[in-house]
Amino acid sequence: MNSPLYVAIDTPDLQKAEALARQVRNHVGGLKLGLEFFCANGHHGVHQMAKIGLPIFLDLKLHDIPNTVAKAVQALHPLEPAILTVHAAGGRAMLEDAKAAAGSHTKVVAVTVLTSLDDGDLLDIGVGGRAMDQVSRLADLAQSAGLDGIVCSGEEVGVARAAWPNGFFVVPGVRPAGGAMGDQKRAVTPREALDRGASILVVGRPISLAADPDLAARAIEATL
Numbered sequence: 215m216n217s218p219l220y221v222a223i224d225t226p227d228l229q230k231a232e233a234l235a236r237q238v239r240n241h242v243g244g245l246k247l248g249l250e251f252f253c254a255n256g257h258h259g260v261h262q263m264a265k266i267g268l269p270i271f272l273d274l275k276l277h278d279i280p281n282t283v284a285k286a287v288q289a290l291h292p293l294e295p296a297i298l299t300v301h302a303a304g305g306r307a308m309l310e311d312a313k314a315a316a317g318s319h320t321k322v323v324a325v326t327v328l329t330s331l332d333d334g335d336l337l338d339i340g341v342g343g344r345a346m347d348q349v350s351r352l353a354d355l356a357q358s359a360g361l362d363g364i365v366c367s368g369e370e371v372g373v374a375r376a377a378w379p380n381g382f383f384v385v386p387g388v389r390p391a392g393g394a395m396g397d398q399k400r401a402v403t404p405r406e407a408l409d410r411g412a413s414i415l416v417v418g419r420p421i422s423l424a425a426d427p428d429l430a431a432r433a434i435e436a437t438l
């Protein structure tokens with residue numbers, strides 16, 4: 215079985231990205247490329263990373279009017295990403311049009327509440343109540359709009375999985391026990407996230423900033 219561990223390759227430097235991916239390739243199930251990488255390297259960079267032979271998770275968190283997002287998703291067809299993110303807050307029509315525009319081999323998943331936000335941060339942007347409730351609301355929306363799954367933290371994935379048994383659940387911001395949180399606020403350990411129902415885990419800095427990234431990836435994999 216492929217590893218559920220996806221490594222976030224968050225760097226604008228293509229050579230560093232390739233080197234990191236090659237170091238960890240035997241102990242991860244896929245490569246997650248996000249805004250930092252894509253803004254610097256675009257389609258060419260994604261094509262280069264795809265040559266490493268692991269599934270590509272393109273994390274662009276698209277969020278705009280439905281027409282713009284659909285056209286952006288169409289423009290990504292040549293990259294054939296295994297997974298693509300959009301923001302659930304873009305609303306039902308945007309989610310439906312994003313899914314309709316995606317290639318048949320691409321899972322479109324909706325980011326619910328960023329793992330860097332807590333209940334207080336949500337209040338700042340006009341969302342009262344708990345992160346858990348907002349994740350549930352947006353997960354229901356994503357499911358009814360025909361998406362493949364959602365992105366949420368390990369704190370919510372159990373409840374979300376129970377409500378959507380065959381959904382695809384991406385859990386980022388996971389941290390090995392005692393690991394540095396950085397800007398993440400709703401983090402659980404990789405093992406906990408998996409036990410609660412995550413389909414895949416996204417881990418960035420605990421691997422990329424380690425003195426030996428392959429050792430760090432292997433140590434995380436050993437806990438799963």
Ligand SMILES: O=C(O)c1cc(=O)[nH]c(=O)n1[C@@H]1O[C@H](COP(=O)(O)O)[C@@H](O)[C@H]1O
Nearest residue numbers: 222248273328329365386387416417418419
């Ligand atoms: O969509 C994501 O992947 C994502 C959603 C979210 O809510 N939180 C989150 O951290 N991420 C991404 O997951 C990765 C986490 O990186 P680390 O905090 O370094 O492990 C980053 O690439 C983020 O862009």
